[in-house]
Every structure is written in C-alpha cells, then in structure tokens.
Amino acid sequence: MAIMYEKDSEILKAIGHPVRLKMVEGLINNKDCNVNDMVKKMGLPQSTVSQHLGILRSRGIIAPRKDGVRTCYRVVDDRVEELIRVLKK
Amino acid sequence: MAIMYEKDSEILKAIGHPVRLKMVEGLINNKDCNVNDMVKKMGLPQSTVSQHLGILRSRGIIAPRKDGVRTCYRVVDDRVEELIRVLKK
DNA sequence: TCCTTCTATCGTAATATTACAATATTAAAG
DNA sequence: CTTTAATATTGTAATATTACGATAGAAGGA
Numbered sequence: 001m002a003i004m005y006e007k008d009s010e011i012l013k014a015i016g017h018p019v020r021l022k023m024v025e026g027l028i029n030n031k032d033c034n035v036n037d038m039v040k041k042m043g044l045p046q047s048t049v050s051q052h053l054g055i056l057r058s059r060g061i062i063a064p065r066k067d068g069v070r071t072c073y074r075v076v077d078d079r080v081e082e083l084i085r086v087l088k089k
Numbered sequence: 090m091a092i093m094y095e096k097d098s099e100i101l102k103a104i105g106h107p108v109r110l111k112m113v114e115g116l117i118n119n120k121d122c123n124v125n126d127m128v129k130k131m132g133l134p135q136s137t138v139s140q141h142l143g144i145l146r147s148r149g150i151i152a153p154r155k156d157g158v159r160t161c162y163r164v165v166d167d168r169v170e171e172l173i174r175v176l177k178k
Numbered sequence: 179t180c181c182t183t184c185t186a187t188c189g190t191a192a193t194a195t196t197a198c199a200a201t202a203t204t205a206a207a208g
Numbered sequence: 209c210t211t212t213a214a215t216a217t218t219g220t221a222a223t224a225t226t227a228c229g230a231t232a233g234a235a236g237g238a
Contacts, residue, residue, distance in 0.1 A: 005107035008176045012105030018094035069214050086171045087097045
C-alpha cells in the first residue's frame with residue numbers, strides 16, 4: 001500500500017512524544033492498562049495522562065474497554081508494536 | 090536494546106511530518122538526492138525544504154555528501170527505512 | 179575578480195503542542 | 209438520592225513548530 005503522508009505522519013507524531021511512547025510501550029508489555037495505574041507509573045497529573053491517551057485514541061492507536069469504573073486501554077493498531085520493535089534495533 | 094523514550098521519540102517526530110516523511114521516502118526510493126531536485130518535487134520554497142533537511146540531518150536520519158555545488162543527501166539511519174516499510178502495511 | 183547557481187541560516191509571524199489546574203462526567207456503592 | 213472514585217474535558221499560559229522571505233555562504237565558470 002502506498003504511503004499516505006498526512007495520515008501516516010499522524011501516527012508517527014502521536015507516538016513521537018516521550019510520554020506517549022512510554023505509555024504505548026507500557027500498554028504493549030504490561031497489563032497495567034487502566035488510567036490510574038498509568039498515572040502512577042508516569043508520575044504526571046491525571047489530566048495530563050488522560051490528554052495524552054485522548055491523542056492516541058483519536059489517532060486510532062489505542063481503544064478503551066470499560067471495566068466498571070475503570071477504563072482499560074489496549075493498542076489496536078498492529079503497526080505500532082512493530083514500529084517500536086524496529087526502534088529498539 | 091531498551092527504548093530510550095526521549096531519543097526514539099525524536100526520530101519519530103522527525104519523520105512525523107508529511108513533508109519530511111515524503112522527503113525521506115523520496116531519498117530511499119529515488120536518486121533525486123540533491124536539494125534543488127527535492128525543491129522541485131516538493132513544490133515548496135528552497136528555504137523551507139532546506140529547513141526540513143536540517144531537522145532530519147540534526148537527528149542523524151540523513152547525511153550530506155558534497156558533489157561540487159550540489160549537496161546529495163542519503164538516509165543513514167537504517168531503522169527509518171524499516172519504519173516506513175512497517176507503515177505501509 | 180565578478181557572476182551565477184546551489185544550499186544554509188536568520189528573522190519572525192502564524193499556528194500547534196504541551197502541561198496542568200479546575201471542572202465535568204460517569205458509574206458503582208451505600 | 210448522595211458520596212466517592214475513576215476518567216474526560218475545558219481553559220489557558222508557556223513553549224515549540226512551521227512556513228517563508230530575506231540574507232548569507234560556498235563553489236565553479238567567465
């Protein structure tokens with residue numbers, strides 16, 4: 001498939017932020033998928049974490065699953081895990 | 090190798106711009122590696138193209154090779170070609 | 179040397195992103 | 209219902225990015 005510069009660069013930009021990159025990697029590796037756990041792990045205000053999650057969500061990188069009061073996010077764009085694997089090389 | 094969030098997100102951010110993504114892909118595929126050819130291909134002012142090249146250069150993604158008056162750029166971070174390949178999926 | 183061409187840098191206005199407190203919403207428990 | 213915990217949204221100031229004209233530098237030819 002041909003590159004769609006606008007759309008693809010949106011994906012890269014979304015994970016091209018240290019906080020979001022760390023959050024996404026955390027979602028891939030661990031099972032700390034709810035917001036409060038991520039808030040603790042990141043050491044950032046809840047609103048800041050939620051805002052970053054919103055950016056990842058709006059780009060279709062992650063998706064929420066309601067679990068009572070909690071919201072558990074998971075990575076739904078398969079390319080993202082691969083992108084991170086490539087970065088590690 | 091572990092992810093270095095700051096450094097790796099810099100790479101992603103650098104190619105996370107439609108113009109730079111297109112330029113990098115162009116450098117990988119074609120042999121139009123000098124600035125003037127890229128200016129024509131991109132349809133943007135020379136200073137703008139040069140500025141984007143500077144960003145890619147400062148992140149170690151591309152490197153210049155002097156060829157008389159011309160400057161020919163090439164992609165020197167092997168991960169970038171792979172990242173773009175993943176994006177195409 | 180003096181042009182001319184190619185590329186880089188500077189200055190800066192417009193726009194976008196970021197961080198975070200404050201506030202709103204949602205859902206379960208009592 | 210009311211309270212409480214979890215999450216999202218809003219408002220906004222600080223900062224960063226972007227675009228591009230103007231200018232500077234570098235290299236070869238006349």
